[in-house]
Amino acid sequence: MTRVLTVLVLVWLVIGAAAAYQRDYFSDKRTNCAEAGTIAVTVAAGPLNYTGLNPKVKDCETPDVDTPEPSR
Template sequence: MRIGSALVAIWLIIGVLATWQRGYFTGTENPDCERLGTVVITIVAGPLNYVGLNPKVEECDLPEPSQ
């Protein structure tokens, strides 16, 4: 169980490193849905970023609340 938790933590740390290296944490004060989605998916992809995966969210349509 501890090994699995450690592997998940390392995976996510590598994803944060890849996100930081691509400059996704800087630039805008009010990030839009696409930017936030790209940051999250890049972090989740982790080490796959370094073997050529470049995940991006192109469209993001948030649901509108019902009236």
């Protein structure tokens, strides 16, 4: 039962990734928070993308955190 569920989830995510690819979401090298969110929800929606669902993330907040810079 677990193996069947795992295969179903993987197939679901592959179909979602194919939908994101067909919408050219992976073509942009520089991605912001909203674009990454849109890719994530499109992949998570899986086959529902082919029923007319077109999930998008319009706005997202990035926390004000000082990210350390890599050493040179």
